[in-house]
Amino acid sequence: MTQNVYQHQDSKGREENANRARMLISCPDRPGIVAAVSQFLYEKGANILQSDQYTTDPASGMFFMRIAFDLADLEQNLPALQEDFTRIADRFEMRWSVYRAVRRKRLAIFVSREDHCLLELLWQWQAGDLDAEISMVVSNHDDMRGLVESFGIPFHHIPVTPETKAEAERRQLELTAGKVDLVILARYMQIITPKFIEHFTNRIINIHHSFLPAFVGGKPYHQAYDRGVKLIGATAHYVTAELDAGPIIEQDVQRVSHRNNVDELKRMGRHIERIVLARAVKWHIEDRLVVYQNKTVAFI
Incomplete structure (x- = not known):
């Protein structure tokens, strides 16, 4: 019985996360980072669910960001999103990565x-x-x-x-x-x-x-x-x-x-x-x- 309940919960979680991704970013802090990333995801049709950021020093420190978002047909559309995001990343000297939530x-x-x-x-x-x-x-x-x-x-x-x-x-x-x-x-x-x-x-x-x-x-x-x-x-x-x-x-x-x-x-x-x-x-x-x-x- 316990195993069946766990499998049901797991299946439900897989469905909820099928189109969800998480992006982690670190780069030198400067104005416009949040706006650029948010605008990019909006133009790609993504829905931002959560956004967190932290800076070690707004004037000359490092900026860190985590964004969770949903994107329709994520498996198919994510490669193009990642390729296009390199323009934003290069502009702000970002180290970044994107993870599919469904990929355990x-x-x-x-x-x-x-x-x-x-x-x-x-x-x-x-x-x-x-x-x-x-x-x-x-x-x-x-x-x-x-x-x-x-x-x-x-x-x-x-x-x-x-x-x-x-x-x-x-x-x-x-x-x-x-x-x-x-x-x-x-x-x-x-x-x-x-x-x-x-x-x-x-x-x-x-x-x-x-x-x-x-x-x-x-x-x-x-x-x-x-x-x-x-x-x-x-x-x-x-x-x-x-x-x-x-x-x-x-x-x-x-x-x-x-x-x-x-x-x-x-x-x-x-x-x-x-x-x-x-x-x-x-x-x-x-x-x-x-x-x-x-x-x-x-x-x-």
Whole structure:
């Protein structure tokens, strides 16, 4: 029964989004950008549903924009719209992209032995709150196989040791090549090498069990306990070659006290981690994020 309800919701969502697109723009700020983009879409027969913009400095900063619009017969008309928009883009020195809302992003979730972040993503996906396709779950342990396969999702066990790490990443790249739009490190607990990252620039999201930039690296709850913090948190960020230093997408915190030991900090932290990661993934698949100078502009 649950599966049939989910399929019905999914089908309804596909129909609603069939002619919907999202445009992300970044460029040097100057007068006339919003007017030019809006006029262009109007002339193409598009109906703007939502428009958000942000500037770092109106005089000499960068301008960012997200527009959601409907266009009749989008699949047929979008290529011509994109080709014609290059004139506007060139005029304003834009970096831009257009995404069809109906085209679901394909996700690969990497996990280790902790299941809380994975479960949150699976539950939200099953409920229809994550409008994406979970193409696979990849793990360096076999513990989650039964759980994942119960959702009808392919599970791949690829053990990782210091001696086999290069071969493991080769197999991971082979699995994901051309089949995955976003990699999610749901407490994967392995350092991703630059060679792997270059295949998914700004398309790997990690959840770090700390309010970065505090307590980078391993055992952050132990570090937080030793420091006597009064707030603990979690950070979802894009992965870069520098450990735990990529563009931050989302963070959250919870108040703690000297009475909380390390195990209690971990227990409270798990709740924060799962929510923060799910938010970051949702914003990415809805094309709400623009990366600029190791920061994100999030249209939420």
